[in-house]
Amino acid sequence: MERWALVSGLRGDLDLYEQIQSDLQKRRGTAHLFVLGDMIGPHPKCDALLKRLRQPKRGDLHPHCIYGWLEEQLLSLYGYRGEAKADELQLQSDDSGVQQLRQAVDTEHLNWLASLQFGLIELDCGLIHGSSADVGDELQETTSPLILLDRLTRLDVNRLFTARSGRQFRLQLTGGQIRSRVKDHASEQLHEQPVPKRSVIGVGSGANYTLYDPASDHIEFLSVASRSGASNRIKGFQR
């Protein structure tokens, strides 16, 4: 079985995407590339990146894209989701940040962005930008294990790959239990439930990405040297 590459937070940076593609070509045995959202950002090459993702160059590892928090915000701005405004981005950024995001993405891409899925299930793994609770859910290694277990349970997967926090980590649930006593009008039941052996994996963001081997369950956290950080200098787009 061949490995998966998990990428997120390109934020319109075509050069960075090309670096990752080039890095993957050097590392043989990677068959699938998953881009877990935040492809767009206020970057001069955002439009070119979207074109490349939609129409990969010969030799590119074909990307499977899902939408992320920034796509959700942009689609909200254009009225694809709710009321034609992006409150969360407005809070984190300002008017100029919102405007720059709008200007960076040609409207010809909106239908494609709106057609992307919220998440993917591959084998027993969930691939998602935030979590099944919310695209903006920032899961990290310090998040309460109770919340992480809940997010795994909601998707009913053994491994949850998440990108929103930008962190690279693997948190494995290794043991524990809980006692449940249910009393209704007719009976009383006592039940002990063990913690299932499941994991949450933060795939990183931008220049930090992750390789996963489903056959061996091996995780490798990788980085490419980012040549540009244009989008990361704008308020609300740091990660």
Add this chain to the structure above:
Amino acid sequence: MTMSHAVISCLHANLAACEAVLADIDQQGIDTITCLGDLVGYGPQPNEVIELVRERSIPTCQGCWDEDIIDGLNACECSYPSQLAERRGHRAHHWAAERITEDNKVFLASLPMTLRRDRLLFVHGSPNSQHEYLLPDMSAFAALERVETAGAETLFCGHTHQPYVRELSEGSIRVSVQTNGNHSDSEQEMTLPMRRIVNAGSVGEPRHGSTKATYVVHDDDSGAVSVREVEYDVSKTCRAIVEAGLPEVFAWRLSHGFEYAERAEDASHVCER
């Protein structure tokens, strides 16, 4: 003298059941009542039930049917096991929406999603949504997460129409964490707090295997919870359902008191539409 308070839910426009339950509460000398919503839907007396709750000034949170009357049908077909059941549900919704007075609609719209008293939290479905079912057999960890994330010790809910008290205790989770640049895994253990979920069942449309209306009484001093069952004139409400032109299956179900025909296939599904 101990302080007790009653929690009622899912009244579903069944006036006879509501009057019987309130009389039972009065008879016990309990003067604090909290209502977990779904004042309307299924039953034939939506305005009468809303007005009864308003007259008694019962603190009430908004149920899924109350929300739908205000916001329109917005839940996806996941709420129904079949197209037939969905059509019946929509028929009942439109019937109620046409008859509920504007004044009563304003009241339904004003209801909060949650009510809180110290560490007691009151919701219709779950703290996340009026449409989420907290079933007694859902993952104990997921159930605990709902209570803990909401910052409560005891969570009162309804929506399933089946009363129960669930205690979650002696929990712990062990984890191993690996981060980028740190090659040795760190081990941690989290001790989980004890929490409770109390489902008040349903006053107006019981589905727990009996036709009796149910509610719960919470002893504020000891924390003890008891489930009460109250008999009422079921046939009176069944006749009114049929006479009102509502789907007869609602009367049939009321006269049997168990889940039939309306149960969602995936009750844990949270509709996000």
